Amino acid sequence: MQNDRLVIGGHEFTSRLFVGTGKYKDFVETKKAIEASGADVVTVAVRRVNITDRSKENLLDYLDPKKYTILPNTAGCYNVEDALRYARLARAAGVSDLIKLEVLGDERTLFPDTAGLIEAAKILVKEGFIVLPYTNDDPIVAQKLVDIGCPAVMPLAAPIGSGLGIRNPYNLKIIMEMIKVPIIVDAGVGTASDAALAMELGADAVLMNTAIAGAKDPIAMAEAMKYAVLAGRLAYKAGRIPRKLYATASSPIEGML
Amino acid sequence: MADVIQIQVNGEQRSCRADATVGDLLRELAIKTERVAVELNLEIMDRKDFDHRSLKQGDRVEVLSFIGGGAPVEAQGKGRGFIRAK
Numbered sequence: 001m002q003n004d005r006l007v008i009g010g011h012e013f014t015s016r017l018f019v020g021t022g023k024y025k026d027f028v029e030t031k032k033a034i035e036a037s038g039a040d041v042v043t044v045a046v047r048r049v050n051i052t053d054r055s056k057e058n059l060l061d062y063l064d065p066k067k068y069t070i071l072p073n074t075a076g077c078y079n080v081e082d083a084l085r086y087a088r089l090a091r092a093a094g095v096s097d098l099i100k101l102e103v104l105g106d107e108r109t110l111f112p113d114t115a116g117l118i119e120a121a122k123i124l125v126k127e128g129f130i131v132l133p134y135t136n137d138d139p140i141v142a143q144k145l146v147d148i149g150c151p152a153v154m155p156l157a158a159p160i161g162s163g164l165g166i167r168n169p170y171n172l173k174i175i176m177e178m179i180k181v182p183i184i185v186d187a188g189v190g191t192a193s194d195a196a197l198a199m200e201l202g203a204d205a206v207l208m209n210t211a212i213a214g215a216k217d218p219i220a221m222a223e224a225m226k227y228a229v230l231a232g233r234l235a236y237k238a239g240r241i242p243r244k245l246y247a248t249a250s251s252p253i254e255g256m257l
Numbered sequence: 258m259a260d261v262i263q264i265q266v267n268g269e270q271r272s273c274r275a276d277a278t279v280g281d282l283l284r285e286l287a288i289k290t291e292r293v294a295v296e297l298n299l300e301i302m303d304r305k306d307f308d309h310r311s312l313k314q315g316d317r318v319e320v321l322s323f324i325g326g327g328a329p330v331e332a333q334g335k336g337r338g339f340i341r342a343k
Contacts, residue, residue: 020325020326021324021325021326022325022326023325024325027325030325043326044323044324044325044326045323045324045325045326046294046321046322046323046324047321047322047323047324047326048267048268048319048320048321049267049286049288049293049320049321049322051266051267051269051286051288051320052269058289058292058322058323059323059324059325060292060322060323070323072323073326075326088301089294089296089301089321090294090323091294092294092295092301092302092303092304093292093293093294093321093322093323094291094292094294094304095292095323209326
């Protein structure tokens with residue numbers, strides 16, 4: 001697995017587990033969990049600086065940008081205009097041209113507004129952003145995003161933070177077969193087996209936040225996810241046996257009494 | 258005494274010296290300029306211009322930085338840290 005690198009928009013990654021930084025108890029826990037996960041890519045949100053209480057520490061004081069690739073997102077944006085504004089602010093804050101593009105369609109499900117997503121992606125790609133779009137498990141939309149110039153697509157496994165796991169493995173499998181750029185399964189993972197399944201299906205990476213941050217022991221879960229993604233990737237590359245209804249003996253019959 | 262102007266910073270009213278630049282404001286707020294984005298009257302500034310752009314009466318300044326986030330929580334869209342175009 002030494003040379004099993006993931007390349008997206010000129011950026012090269014060793015780990016195929018991408019992690020979010022929300023919902024942790026504090027920055028120390030965030031840092032420890034990210035270290036335990038072995039992730040190279042860490043997503044962050046862009047928000048107003050607290051000007052009344054400057055004693056508040058900055059997340060990036062805990063995450064060395066030389067060690068991690070910081071992937072800003074447009075989380076919380078429900079229209080194209082807001083998503084563009086946040087993407088441009090993220091770039092102005094000076095980390096990179098990478099953006100995890102989210103244009104949400106509904107507050108209850110947090111499902112993506114794929115029409116808005118395509119519109120925003122078109123504009124940002126033209127502006128030179130490396131756009132990683134958070135999308136539905138819809139192969140046609142995924143293809144449109146690739147045609148626009150997105151160097152990877154990020155279909156959901158299940159609603160964000162739901163922990164429901166892979167709800168539609170068949171759609172994800174079709175996306176993986178149809179789409180020629182890296183597929184990052186994003187959102188909805190609940191536990192390690194979900195991450196392993198995503199990788200066994202052929203995902204190039206998995207992105208998660210709540211499954212780790214919301215676990216009883218986030219640091220232990222981060223480590224579990226590291227191994228799950230590795231195991232799933234190895235199993236995918238090894239090639240699983242076909243499913244059969246009846247048994248095939250593993251031990252030879254010859255030599256029996 | 259220098260003249261004082263009223264501006265809005267991250268949604269809150271604030272007064273500052275009439276000859277202050279955006280850079281002066283950030284220093285006064287003890288905000289490190291690395292890894293922040295500044296929007297002045299809805300236009301994103303180039304950080305090179307922080308020390309050259311003077312503030313004017315009624316300017317609306319937004320100072321943003323990175324916080325923990327990944328999968329968004331519902332509350333994030335409604336929190337005080339979130340700015341909206343609409």
